[in-house]
Amino acid sequence: MNYPIEAVRKRFPALQRTYKGKPVVYLDGPGGSQTVVEAINAGRDYMMRGGANLHGAFPTSKETMEKIAEAKEYVAALFNGKAEEVAFGPNATTMMFHAARAVAKTWKEGDEILLTELEHHANIDPWRKEAEDKNVTVKYIPLDTKTLTLDLSSLDQLLTEKTKFVAIGLASNCIGTINDVKTVSKAAKKAGAVVAVDAVHGIPHFYVDREALGVDMLFSSVYKMFGPHVGLAMIKKDLFDQLDPYKIMPAPDYAPDKLEIGTQNHEGIMGVTEAVAFIADLGEGNTLKERIISGYEAIEQYEEELVQFVRGELESIKGLTLYQAPDSVKKTPTVAFRVEGMTPREFTSRMCEEASVFIADGHFYAYRLAEKLGIVESGSFIRAGISVYNTMEEMKRFVDGIKAIVNNK
Known part of the structure; x- marks a missing residue:
């Protein structure tokens, strides 16, 4: 394929970094991607020109409001929603806690909520904590530890007329499994439940259509998709209007502003537009949405080529255990594994020092997953x-680095 990799790399200044005399290989994107230069410059330029808070009569205030509005239009195109449904905040986790306190106000004892065992805990604990406070029953869609996918066979039994809320991750930030959100959402809607999706791990890799998924609440973080540390929530307008978030008294009581607690990270939000624009630049089309979709197609095709090579090589290494769903299951280009005779931290440290390859270790807040696999006490995963x-x-440097360590333990 004709993917413009050299042009892409020129837009990421961090790729110029070296360590131990070698160019760094960044493979820690699930924890936070590197930042496209236009997003970096947007934040800098905003501060250099003069920033301001909102609702003022002077130019810097008006410009700030205009740029935030533009960023929301870009996010709306990114997820096929509406700008008036987009709220910004520090990160997806914080946004979920804010939203949970609001959405749970209607829950009462005897109600039920449904979560899953294949989640970053940001999409478990905000909802679980509220449920516990209100004596609401928490159920879980179980993880099939053999296929590393959600077992949906009992979904109809898990969902009842008491189910008020369902939360599911779009994709596992640890093992890459892409969940069948459509099936869960359709069943949840039939039960009359509100559906929330954690899209954090999905958005760097594929197009996320909120409408096609049929979900009410969507959360993500822009620093996972080439931008600054900004979190976002997109909530369907009719539901958003009903929510009553905790906030200070004079703050706006209309959506989406009522979920934006306190003064936002304005300089960071300036980079949101540029992060989305970067994806669109990889595609073609007459509209922003068309270019975004096309850009994601290019990203998926390119990343799939790389990850297929990596998976094939890792599967052949003796003493390496690869944690992944079967070939028939769609996955992001994220691989999790362990190496016999070494802790994950020992291995990632050696990869850093010996190969200048940056990879991460731990449970990555997918604690329930690591717990069910019985590897928490021994350091969980290498990712x-x-x-x-x-x-x-x-990718070849990465694989060669692994082989060198495995063969010289």
Whole structure:
């Protein structure tokens, strides 16, 4: 395929970094991607020109409001929603806690909520904590530890007329499994439940259509998709209007502003537009939405080529256990594994020092997953996440680094 990898890499200044005399290979994208230069410059330029708070009569205030409104239009195009449904905040986790306190106000003892065992705990604990406070029953869609997918066979039994809320992750930030959100959402809607989706791990890799998924609440973080540390929530307008978030008294009581608690990270929000624009620049089309969809198609095709090579190589390494769903299950280009005779921290440290390859270790807040696999006490996972700026040469360095360590333990 004709993916413009050299042009892409030129837009990420961090790729110029070296460590131990070698160019760094960044494979820690699931924890936070590198930042596109236009997003970096947007925040800097905003502060250099003069920032301001909102609702003022002077230019810097008006410009700030205009740029925030523009960012929301870009996010709306990114997820196929509406700008008036987009709220910004520090990160997806914080936004979920804010939203949970609001949505749970209608829950009462005897109600039920449904979560899953294949989640970052940001999409478990905000809802679980509220349920516990209100004596609401918490159920879980179980993880099939053999296939590393959600077992949906009992979904109809888990959902009842008492189910008020369902939360599911779009994709596992640890093992890459892409969940069947449509099936869960359709069943939840039939039961009359509100559906929330954690899209954090999905948005760097594929197009997320909120309408096609049929969900009410969607949460994500822009620093996972080439932008600054900004979180976001997109909530369907009719539901958003009904929510009563905790906030200070004079703050706006209309959506989406009522979920934006306190003064926002304005300089960060300036980079949101540029992060979305970067994806659109990889595609073609007459509208922003068309270019975004096309851009994601290019990203998916390119990343799939890289990850197929990596998976094939890792499967052949003796003493390495790869945690992944079957080939028939769609996955992000994220691989999780362990190496016999070494803790994950020992391995990632050696990869850093010996190969200048940056990969992460731990449970990555997918604690329930690591717990069910029985590996929490021994350090959980080694994780490598491929991103839009990685190259096949880097994949070979990564694989060669693994083989060198495995053969010289």
